[in-house]
Amino acid sequence: MKKRASHAASNRIASIDVGNRTLLFYIGVSLLLHIVLMAVFIIMPALTPSRRYIPSAVNVSLVSIPALGNGAAKAPAPEKPVVKSTVPEKPAVTKEAVVKPVPVKPPPPPPKPEAEVSTAPTPKPKTKKKESLKRKTFKPSEVIKDAVSKMEKKVEKTRPSKLEETMNRLKQQVEKEDRSRKTNAGAGSGQAGTVIGSPTGRGLSAGQFQSRVQVYQAEIAYQVQKNWVFSELMSSGRTDLEAILGFKIRPNGEISDIWFDQRSGNTYLDESAYRAIVKSNPLPPLPAGLFNGDYTVGIRFGPKGIK
Amino acid sequence: MRKKLWIFLALFLVIPVLLGTVSCAKKTVTKEEPAPVMAPAPAPPPPPVEDKAAKAFDMAKSEFLRENIYFAFDKSILDDMAQATLKNKAEFLKTYPDVYTTIEGHCDERGTPEYNLALGERRAESAKSFLVDMGIEAYRISTVSYGEERPVCTEQTEDCWAKNRRDNFIIN
Amino acid sequence: MIKRSGHTLRVATVFIILLLPAAVFGQYDYIDINNPFSRKIPMAIPAFAALNSDGTDPTLLKKATDVLTNSLDFTGFFNMIDRGAYLLEPGNPVITIDQINFRNWTTIGAELLVTGGLSQTGSLVDIELRLFDTLTGKRLLGKRYHGTVDDVRPIILRFCNEVILQLTGKRGIFDSKIAFVSNGSGNKEILICDFDGSNPVPFTRHGTISLSPAWSSDGKWIAYTTYVNKKPDIFIHRTEGSEKATVEEKGINITPSWVPGQFTLSATMSFAGNQEIYLLTGSGKIIKKITNNWASDLSPSWAPDAKMMAFVSNRTGAPQIYVQDIKTGQVERLTFEGNYNTQPNWSPTGDRIAYTSMAGSRNDIFTIDLKRRQPLQLTQDTGNNESPSWSPDGSLIAFSSTREGPARIYVMTAFGADQRRLLTMPGEQSSPSWSPNLSKY
Numbered sequence: 080m081k082k083r084a085s086h087a088a089s090n091r092i093a094s095i096d097v098g099n100r101t102l103l104f105y106i107g108v109s110l111l112l113h114i115v116l117m118a119v120f121i122i123m124p125a126l127t128p129s130r131r132y133i134p135s136a137v138n139v140s141l142v143s144i145p146a147l148g149n150g151a152a153k154a155p156a157p158e159k160p161v162v163k164s165t166v167p168e169k170p171a172v173t174k175e176a177v178v179k180p181v182p183v184k185p186p187p188p189p190p191k192p193e194a195e196v197s198t199a200p201t202p203k204p205k206t207k208k209k210e211s212l213k214r215k216t217f218k219p220s221e222v223i224k225d226a227v228s229k230m231e232k233k234v235e236k237t238r239p240s241k242l243e244e245t246m247n248r249l250k251q252q253v254e255k256e257d258r259s260r261k262t263n264a265g266a267g268s269g270q271a272g273t274v275i276g277s278p279t280g281r282g283l284s285a286g287q288f289q290s291r292v293q294v295y296q297a298e299i300a301y302q303v304q305k306n307w308v309f310s311e312l313m314s315s316g317r318t319d320l321e322a323i324l325g326f327k328i329r330p331n332g333e334i335s336d337i338w339f340d341q342r343s344g345n346t347y348l349d350e351s352a353y354r355a356i357v358k359s360n361p362l363p364p365l366p367a368g369l370f371n372g373d374y375t376v377g378i379r380f381g382p383k384g385i386k
Numbered sequence: 387m388r389k390k391l392w393i394f395l396a397l398f399l400v401i402p403v404l405l406g407t408v409s410c411a412k413k414t415v416t417k418e419e420p421a422p423v424m425a426p427a428p429a430p431p432p433p434p435v436e437d438k439a440a441k442a443f444d445m446a447k448s449e450f451l452r453e454n455i456y457f458a459f460d461k462s463i464l465d466d467m468a469q470a471t472l473k474n475k476a477e478f479l480k481t482y483p484d485v486y487t488t489i490e491g492h493c494d495e496r497g498t499p500e501y502n503l504a505l506g507e508r509r510a511e512s513a514k515s516f517l518v519d520m521g522i523e524a525y526r527i528s529t530v531s532y533g534e535e536r537p538v539c540t541e542q543t544e545d546c547w548a549k550n551r552r553d554n555f556i557i558n
Numbered sequence: 559m560i561k562r563s564g565h566t567l568r569v570a571t572v573f574i575i576l577l578l579p580a581a582v583f584g585q586y587d588y589i590d591i592n593n594p595f596s597r598k599i600p601m602a603i604p605a606f607a608a609l610n611s612d613g614t615d616p617t618l619l620k621k622a623t624d625v626l627t628n629s630l631d632f633t634g635f636f637n638m639i640d641r642g643a644y645l646l647e648p649g650n651p652v653i654t655i656d657q658i659n660f661r662n663w664t665t666i667g668a669e670l671l672v673t674g675g676l677s678q679t680g681s682l683v684d685i686e687l688r689l690f691d692t693l694t695g696k697r698l699l700g701k702r703y704h705g706t707v708d709d710v711r712p713i714i715l716r717f718c719n720e721v722i723l724q725l726t727g728k729r730g731i732f733d734s735k736i737a738f739v740s741n742g743s744g745n746k747e748i749l750i751c752d753f754d755g756s757n758p759v760p761f762t763r764h765g766t767i768s769l770s771p772a773w774s775s776d777g778k779w780i781a782y783t784t785y786v787n788k789k790p791d792i793f794i795h796r797t798e799g800s801e802k803a804t805v806e807e808k809g810i811n812i813t814p815s816w817v818p819g820q821f822t823l824s825a826t827m828s829f830a831g832n833q834e835i836y837l838l839t840g841s842g843k844i845i846k847k848i849t850n851n852w853a854s855d856l857s858p859s860w861a862p863d864a865k866m867m868a869f870v871s872n873r874t875g876a877p878q879i880y881v882q883d884i885k886t887g888q889v890e891r892l893t894f895e896g897n898y899n900t901q902p903n904w905s906p907t908g909d910r911i912a913y914t915s916m917a918g919s920r921n922d923i924f925t926i927d928l929k930r931r932q933p934l935q936l937t938q939d940t941g942n943n944e945s946p947s948w949s950p951d952g953s954l955i956a957f958s959s960t961r962e963g964p965a966r967i968y969v970m971t972a973f974g975a976d977q978r979r980l981l982t983m984p985g986e987q988s989s990p991s992w993s994p995n996l997s998k999y
Contacts, residue, residue, distance in 0.1 A: 292587075300589045308669070309594035310635060311973055312953045313726060315907055316927070325586065347726070351594065354669070354693060377588040460876065460898075496919045498900045498944050499989070500770060500813045501870060501877055503783070503790055504826065504833050504854045507810045530789045531810055535746070535767050542919075 291369055298363050299328075299376065307355035309382055313347035320345050321381040322352040328374045332361040340377060352380040443482065447557065450478045450487075454552040455513060460497070462508035464516055472513060475555065476520040486558040488528040489513050494547035495534045506531030513553045528558070597975070598637035599725075602668035602692075603627045604644055607651035609677035609684065618710065622676055622685070625714045629732055630672070632754050633722065633953065634971045639668050651675065653686065655697050663692040672721070674714075681707050687717040689724065698724050719997070722951075731949045735993045736956055737761060737771035737780055738967050742985030748782055750797070753949070753992075755967070755981030761797075772823070773797075773993040774816045779840060780991075781814035781823055792825055794842055803842040809833075815858045816840075824848060824867065826856040835869055849882065849889075859904045859911070868892065868902040868911055879913055881928075892926060895933050899924075901945055905952045905972070912936075912946035912955055923957050925972070936974030943968075947992045956980065956990040 314320055323341035326334050337356050342349050356378070365374050453475070455468035464472065479485055491510030493502035510529035518524050539546040606622045608614040631638050645662040652658055653675045663671050671690040676683055683706065689699035699720055703713040715732035722730030734753045739746050748771045751758035761780065762768045768784040781794045792805035792814050805811045809828030816823045821840035826833055830847075833854040837845040849855035853873035860867050867882050879893040879902045893899040898916035905911065910927040915935075921944040922937045937943040941961035948955055952972060959968045962979070965986040970977040981987070 296587065296589050300591055303589075304591045304593070305595045307591065307594040308596045308599050310597040310599075312597075312635065312971065315909060315952075316973060323588065355594075357693065375586045377586055379588050379590045381590065381592050382594055383592040497898065497916060498914055498921065500857050501900045503769075503810055503812050504856050507828060507833065508854065529809075532767075533790075535769075 288369070291366060295363070295366055295369065295374075296376065299359075300378070302362055303355050303359045303378060306358035307351060307380065309348060309351040309380075311382065313351075314345050314382065317345075318381075318383050320348050321379055322349045323377060323379045324352055324356060325375060325377040326356055328362055328365060328376065330365045330370070330373070332364040334360040334362065335373065343380075348380065348382065352378070355380070446478050446481070447485075450475055450555060451557065454554045456548060457509055457551045457553075459494070459547075459551065460505065462491075462505065462512045464512055468513075469516065472516050473520065476517050476522055479517065479522045479526065486526045486528070488530060488556050488558055490536075490554050490556065491529065491531045492536060492550055492552050492554070493534045494550040495537060495540070495542075496547065497534070499533055499535070503531050503533035506533045509551075509553050596637065598635060599669050600639055600667045601630065601636040601670040601672065602639045602644060602663055602666070603630070603672045603674075604641065604646060604652055606674040606676050607653055609653075609675040609686065610679070613680075614676060614678040618678060618683070618707065619676055622674060622710055622714060625711050626672065626674055626687075626718070629715060629718045629754065630721065632969075633730065634976045635722070635726070635953075636670070639666060653688065655688075655690065655695075658690065660690070660692045660695045663690075668692055670725075676710075678707070683707055683710060683713075685710070685713050687714070689721050716997075728951045728953075729995060731951055731954070731995065733997045734950050734995055736947075736967070736980070737773065737991045737993065738958075738987050739769055739771070739989040740983050740985055740987045742983050748780070749983075751981060758981060758983060761795075770813060770989060771991045772814045772816055773991055774821070774823070774840065775818045775994055777994045777996045779816075781816065781825075783812050783814070792842070794823070794840060803840070805838060805842045813857045815860065817860050818862050818864045820864065824858040824860070826854075826858070835867075848884075850887075851889075857901055859902045861904050862906050862908045866904075868904055870900045870902065879911070879926075892928075892931065893933070896924075903946050903948055905948050906950055907952035910972075912948060914944040914946065923955065923974075925955075934973075936970065937977070940977075945989045947990050948972075949992050950995045954992075956992050958988040958990060 320343040321341065322343040322345075323339070324337060325340050326337040329335050334356065337353060339349065339353075343352075453471050455464065455471050457463070457468070458465070475487075479487065489510040491506035491508070491513075493505050493509075497505075507529065510531060514524070514527045514529050517527055534550070537546075537550045538552075539549055603623070603626055606619045606626070608616075608619060627638060630636055643666045645666060646652065650657070653673045658671070658673070660671075669692055671692050673688045673690070675686040682704070685703045685705075687699075687701050687703075688697055690697050699717075701717055701720065703709075703717070705713055712733075718732045719730035722728065722732075731753050735750050736753065736755075737748055737750045740749050740758075741747070745765055746767045746769060747760060747764065748762040748768050749758045750761050761771070762782070762784065764784055764786050766785045766788075768782055769790075771780050771782045773780055778797055779794055780797055781792055783790050784793050785791075786793070787806060790810045790812050791807075792811040794803040794805070794814075796802065805814075805825060805827070807827050807829035810826065810833065812826050814823050814825045817837075822837055822845065823840065824835050824837055827836050827844075828834075832852060833856060834847055834851070835849040835855050835858050836847050839845060848858070848867065849869065849871070851871060851873050853871050855869055855871045855873075857870040858867050859869070865884055867884060869880055869882065870877050871880050872878070874891075876897045877900050878891060878897075879899050880889050881892050882889045892902075892911070893913070893915070896915040896917060899913055900916075901914040903912045905925075909929070910925045912923060912925045914921045915924050915933075916922075921942050922935060923943050923946045924933045924935050925946075926933045936955070937957075937959070941959055942965075943957055943959045943961070946955050946957045954969055954971055956967060956969050958965050959977075959979075960966075961968075965988045966982060967980040967987045967990045968977055969980050980990075
C-alpha cells in the first residue's frame with residue numbers, strides 16, 4: 080500500500096520540472112512515511128486511558144511537602160464531592176475545573192488538597208519518602224476543606240521556592256536515589272526519549288538535559304510507585320521477580336500506551352504493575368521543550384520484599 | 387531429767403530441721419541427724435517400739451518428700467548438692483525397702499513447653515539413674531515429667547526460675 | 559536508471575531509520591521501582607441491601623455485612639475503605655452491575671467492590687453476592703445462595719473463599735479452624751474456634767493438663783498430649799464423633815504431628831530409653847522409629863509433600879532445628895543462629911519453616927526459607943512469642959504472645975505484618991494449631 084502510494088506520488092511528481100523533481104520526490108516520500116507512521120500510532124489499539132482510570136485512594140494526608148510552590152491557594156472546587164485525587168506533588172489534573180498552576184520547566188509540585196493517602200503497612204517499607212504520611216478516612220468534601228486549610232497554613236510556613244530551587248532539590252533527590260536505583264540513562268547519551276523526533280531541549284547542554292530528564296523520571300517513579308499495590312503473599316516472598324513494562328506519555332501527561340517488555344511469570348505481579356501505570360494516568364505534562372512529541376519510558380517492577 | 391531430755395531434743399532436732407527448711411535454692415548442706423532413736427513423747431509410759439519406728443519413719447519420709455534437687459538451666463546434670471541429697475534419699479530407700487517412689491521432673495517457664503516436657507523427663511531419669519547406681523532397685527522408682535506445667539512460683543525472676551528447675555519426690 | 563535505484567535506496571534508508579528506534583526492544587530508559595507503596599488492595603463493601611421490601615431483619619443485614627467485611631479484612635490482602643467515604647445515594651441499592659456507577663468507587667480509591675443483597679422470608683434467606691473490578695468495570699464473581707438464617711455466616715464465608723480464589727489463585731481459609739490450649743476452667747484444656755477467633759468450643763474436658771493439639775491433614779482427627787493417666791500420653795480423637803485411640807507407652811508421649819496426606823502421625827516417645835521420634839498409625843500403633851540419635855529428638859513437623867521432616871534435637875548441646883530426608887534418612891541442621899531454636903512448623907507452601915527462637919529469656923517467632931536458609935525475625939520487643947502455626951494457605955501465622963500480659967492467641971501475616979489478637983478468654987491461651995481447610999463442599 081505504501082509502495083503504491085509512493086509510486087502514485089512519484090508519478091504525479093514526474094510530470095513536474097526535472098530540476099525540482101528529486102527534491103519534491105523526497106519531500107513527498109518523507110511526508111507519506113510520516114503520515115503512515117502517524118496513522119499507525121493512532122490506529123494502534125492503544126490503551127487510551129479514559130477519565131475513569133484515576134489514581135487511587137482518596138482521603139487525607141498529613142503531608143509535609145518540602146519546599147513546594149504555589150498551588151495550594153488555587154484549590155480546586157472543594158464543593159465537588161467527586162474528587163480526583165492524585166499524588167500531592169503533581170499537578171496531575173484531569174478536570175477542567177481544577178486550576179492548573181502554570182508550569183514552567185518541571186512544574187513545581189503544588190500541594191493538592193486532595194492529597195494522597197498512604198497506607199503504610201505496619202512494617203514500614205524503607206521508602207526514601209521525604210514526607211511522612213498518615214492515614215485517616217473522612218468524607219471527601221470535608222477532607223478537602225480540612226486539607227485545604229492545612230495546606231494553606233503549610234504553604235505559608237514553607238517558603239514557596241523558586242523554580243530553580245525546586246528543580247535543584249529534585250535533582251539532588253534524583254542523584255541520591257540514583258545510588259540505589261539504577262536508571263539506564265547512565266548510557267550518558269541524551270537519547271532518553273528520542274523515539275521519534277529527537278531534538279533535545281533547545282539551549283540546554285547535554286548535562287542539563289540529562290538532569291531534567293531524570294527529574295521528570297523521578298516524578299514518574301514517584302507517581303507510579305504510589306499507585307503500586309502488591310503483596311508479597313502473592314509472590315511467596317520471592318525477591319527475584321521482575322516485571323518490565325513500557326509506556327508512552329503524551330506531552331500533556333496522558334499515558335497513551337502500555338505494554339510488557341518482560342513478564343515476571345507471576346500473574347499477580349504483572350497485573351499489579353500494569354494497574355499501577357494505569358492508575359497513574361495522567362502523569363505530569365512533559366516538561367516543555369524537553370521532548371519532541373511523546374516520551375517513551377519503561378519501568379522495572381521488582382519487589383524486594385518488606386524487610 | 388525428762389525436761390532436760392526434752393530440751394536436748396528441741397536443740398538438736400527441731401532447730402536444725404527449721405534451719406534446713408528456710409531456703410530451698412540456697413540450701414547449705416546441713417547434715418541431718420540420723421533419725422534419733424529416742425523416746426519422743428512427753429507421755430510418761432515408755433512408748434512402744436513400733437510407735438518409735440513409725441515416728442522415725444515419718445520424719446525420714448517427710449524429709450525425703452521435702453527435699454528437692456535442682457538443676458542449671460537447660461541441664462539435667464546432677465551437681466554436688468544434688469548428689470548429696472540423692473545419697474540421703476538412697477539411704478532412706480535402702481532403710482525402707484517397701485517404699486516405692488516417683489520422681490517428678492520440672493522446668494522453669496522459659497523455653498517452650500514441648501522441649502520442657504522432654505527436659506523434665508531427662509531430669510527425672512537422671513536422678514533415677516543415680517539412685518539405681520546406688521543400689522536401689524529400678525522397679526521401685528518411676529519417673530514422670532511435668533515440663534513447665536506445675537511451677538511452684540510464677541514470678542519472672544532468676545530466683546523463682548531456679549526453684550522451678552527441680553526434681554521432687556513422691557511416695558507412691 | 560541509477561537515480562531510480564538511488565531513490566529507492568534512500569527511501570528505504572529513511573524509512574528504516576525512522577522506524578528503527580521504535581522497533582528495537584526497549585531502546586529507552588528504564589526506571590526501577592522496588593517497593594510497592596501498599597500491600598493491600600483497596601476494597602469497598604457497602605452494607606448489605608435488603609432484596610425484599612419487608613420481612614428482612616435489619617440486624618441480619620448488619621450481621622451479614624459484618625461477617626463479609628471482617629472476614630475479608632482478616633486476610634490482610636485488602637485495605638477496607640471506610641464506609642463514611644462512600645458516595646452512595648440513599649434509597650438506591652448498589653448490588654448489580656447496572657446499578658453501579660464505577661466512577662463513584664474509583665474516585666474514592668476502591669479497586670475492588672463487593673456488594674451483597676439479602677432477602678429474608680421467615681427463617682429462610684436468599685443471598686446474592688458480587689465482586690467487581692472497578693477499574694475495568696467488570697464483574698469478577700456473582701453468586702446466589704439459599705439457606706436458613708443460621709446459614710448466613712457459612713454462606714458468606716463460602717463466598718469469601720471464592721473471592722480469594724479469584725484474586726490470588728488459592729482458596730481462602732474461611733472454613734478453617736484453630737485449636738488451642740486455654741486454662742480458663744482451672745485446667746489446661748483444648749478448645750477449637752473459627753479461623754477468626756469466633757465461636758470457641760471445648761474439645762477436651764479431661765480436667766487435667768491437655769497440650770499440643772495437632773490436626774490430621776483431612777481435618778477429621780486431633781492428636782494431643784494429656785495427663786489423664788497422670789503422665790504425658792497421646793490421645794487421638796475425632797473432631798466430630800467419639801472415636802478415639804491412645805498412645806500410652808511408658809515414658810513420655812509428646813509432640814504429635816500428622817504426616818500430610820496420610821493417616822499416620824509422628825510423635826516423640828521414650829519407652830525405649832531414648833527420646834526419639836516414631837511413626838505411628840492413626841490408631842496409635844507404632845510403625846517404626848524415624849530418628850536415630852542419642853540426643854533428645856522431638857517436635858516433628860512435616861513438609862507438605864511428606865518427604866522431609868523438620869524436628870528439634872539437642873545433639874549439639876542446645877536445641878536446634880534439623881531436617882531429615884525421609885527416604886535417605888539424611889539429617890541436616892537448619893538453624894545456626896541463636897542457641898535455642900524449637901517448635902518448627904513447616905509452611906503449607908513448602909518453602910519455609912516458622913519456629914521459635916529464644917534470646918535471653920524471651921522467645922520470638924522466626925521463619926527460615928529452605929533455599930537460602932536465611933532466618934527472618936517476625937516478632938520483636940513484644941513479650942514472649944511462641945508456638946507458630948501456619949494457616950492452610952501459608953499466608954498467616956497464628957502464635958501465642960504475652961505482649962499484653964496474659965498469654966493470648968495472635969495472628970500475623972507470613973511476613974510479620976498486621977499482628978493482632980485473635981480472641982480473649984478467661985485465663986491464658988497458648989499453643990494454637992491451625993487446621994487444614996475444612997470445607998464440606
